[in-house]
Amino acid sequence: MLLKATNITKAFHGNVVLHGVDFDVRPGEVHALIGENGAGKSTLVNILSGNLVADAGEVSFDGKRVAFTHPLDAMQAGISVVHQELSLVPNATVAENIYLRREIRTASGLNDWSAMFEAASGIFDRMGVDIDPRALVGSLSIGMQQLVEVAKAIALNARLIFMDEPTSSLSEKEIRELFAVVRELRQQGMGVVFISHKLSELFEISDRITVLRDGRLVGTRDISDVSTDDVIAMMVGRSLDELYPVRSGHRGERVLKCTGLSRFGAVRDVTFEVHAGEILGVAGLIGSGRTEAMRALVGADPRLSGQFEIDGRTVEISSPADALDAGIVYVSEDRKQSGLFLSFDVAQNVSASVLGAEATFGFLGKKPILRRALDFIDRMDIRPRSAASRAIDLSGGNQQKVLLSKALATEPRVLIVDEPTRGVDIGAKALIHRRLRELAEAGIGVVIVSSEMPEVLGMADRVIVFRDGLVTANLDNHDGSLSAERVLKAAVQ
């Protein structure tokens, strides 16, 4: 065993978040760690990587008993974490980032650049990737940056790497590259713990899978012994009938018509329609112009051209406020940066767009705001069930539900949701999908922009595909028969 942790227990303020969890990693294995948000994955990783100290339990690494009290202890022992939020310095070179604070020096004490560039190249060779150590990190794609993080861990002689949601912001191609690297590391006898919500990826890359639920170990299995349904059942404690609700197949009147939408350098002459009762899926690689088009549509960013009709009426949109007046609401893909008001409570977040709705002479009524919040807490099953909890304290899934509630509070005609379930646990994901389907059935035009192919295929009745700022395909999927190949083909060639 490379790592063996037994009976790990941890409580915060008397609230037990890990109940005697056992976890081990063999050398040369990719071990998937999965569980809904709040299941205790992050706490476990934090303990094993020295960020937190367990209340009880034993950890041994390489056969030796260890007790890390600081991430540096763990790093020195050979355990590194590649975090979801990258910790690189964008204005420094790749090599500088890899050797930050451990610079290779010449005899005179100056940085030995050529040695560092060479060593970094050596690491990239080992990983089987082609990255220029002299490039500025900021000029690399997110996927490449992720690989630099991995290289950093390797430079530290890590023998166990934790990867926390490494694929959540990567394109399909970048995921392939990352997986190739992970396989290469496995080949060399390293242990990799892979944390992700995307089951299909876990099945593809990992050897064993450990499921946590409510801070307890549900079980560790060989990946070849379980199916997706088994894992979902282990995660939620019951089997989830449907991650994607059934379609009604009903296509109503046209709600939104977007004609000739162009945006400088990003989007060219995009035309599409959204009908009542249907969900329009917007697919394409990251950077293909999907998000850029939607943001230009609602006036969040400037555009060159574009006409819009809602229910047959032409509408003028030059700002998100105009879009809202016209009945179009856009939900951002990044709930922390551009979605939520993190230090405000749930009630304020939900009512942010409609503060004036129930005001008398412009004065806020506290009660209507509270009532609206409780209404959405019920409808979207937001936990904890308190309008006074701050958004920052909620889990990812619940934050996403609050974000959607904020948009729905405006009672839109068209709802455009960008990455509706990014970094969200399975339970929340199923609920969000159900609600989106219900909205469509209630006659609201629903547009889902997503990088997750199963989500696009599972939810959309019609799919438009973006490539290089153009819509390259408009595909029917009312019976759910559309294949991933056809969408991908339109997205890449």
Place this chain on the structure above:
Amino acid sequence: MNADASVRHMARAPEWTQRIGRSREFWLLLINAGAIILLSALRPDTFFSWLNFKAVLGLMSYDLLLALAMTTVLIVRGLDLSVGSVLALTSVVIALLLQQGFPVFPSVAGGFVVAMLCGALNGVFVAKLGILPFLVTLAMLSAARGVATVLTTGQYISFPAAPYWFSTFARSEIGITVAGGYYGIPYLLLITLTVTVLYGILLSRWVPLRQLFFVGENPEAAKLAGLRVDRLIISAYLISAAFVFLAAVLMTSANRIGYANYGITAELRALAAAVIGGASLFGGSGSVLGTFLAVLLLAFIGNGFVLLGGDPNWQQATFGAVLILAVALDAIRTRRERG
């Protein structure tokens, strides 16, 4: 759960004691009370008299108005370093117009136009051109003071021919008799406190002003939520300028002169008070009550130095200590909460 029942449930706020403990205003109130008790004990004769209170509160008035100006721009993640010099410029303009023989109303209106112009310039440069508020208002600080000095060549501008009521109203008092004792309340104080209370109510309840908090907390999210972010930011700078204008009118009336050196370093006191009162340089927070209590606390500290015969130069150092203490406590608390 029916909505009414849950509203009541929420209103009970299970952890209300905790929330009071976390409330900035609560602690400021306690510390102010402590300061009053301490000073009363040390100087029972001089401190605890209406005369002294009147002096403390009167001097505090200008700082309070400027601190409210600062609080407003801090809420939208802004900053206004020009409050002190726009105060001077406005005062100089009013005084010059009065000196030229213009009636009170046009003179004061002239000052208002100048103040609003400064506020609008600040707001437009920050909101539309995206220049850092620090730089924009630093430039305004310099420009406004410069213009004021040029207009007056550094001289006091008196206006002996102006109507008597204008030269006296800020200092004149309304007398009230409570329990046999006579208390004179200067208009300066009365106006400032009335404006403060009204603004406090508006800032906590009136929708356009509530939206300022959302803009400061997350401008991008506010934009996507349909708030007119640019317009709201410019409004915040205009509101700031309006408070500065009011302070300028009161100061010009009370001192009976316009002067280009009014309000030097006032922006720093205003900033300190707003931050001690709970506003954050990262936007999204700030309260009128908090700012008021912070200004009051700084005024008591200043008064304490005078009454206890301390070296007034220590006063400034003490302000600094209070400021860093308030900010540090905040940082520690935030760390513990996130911890």
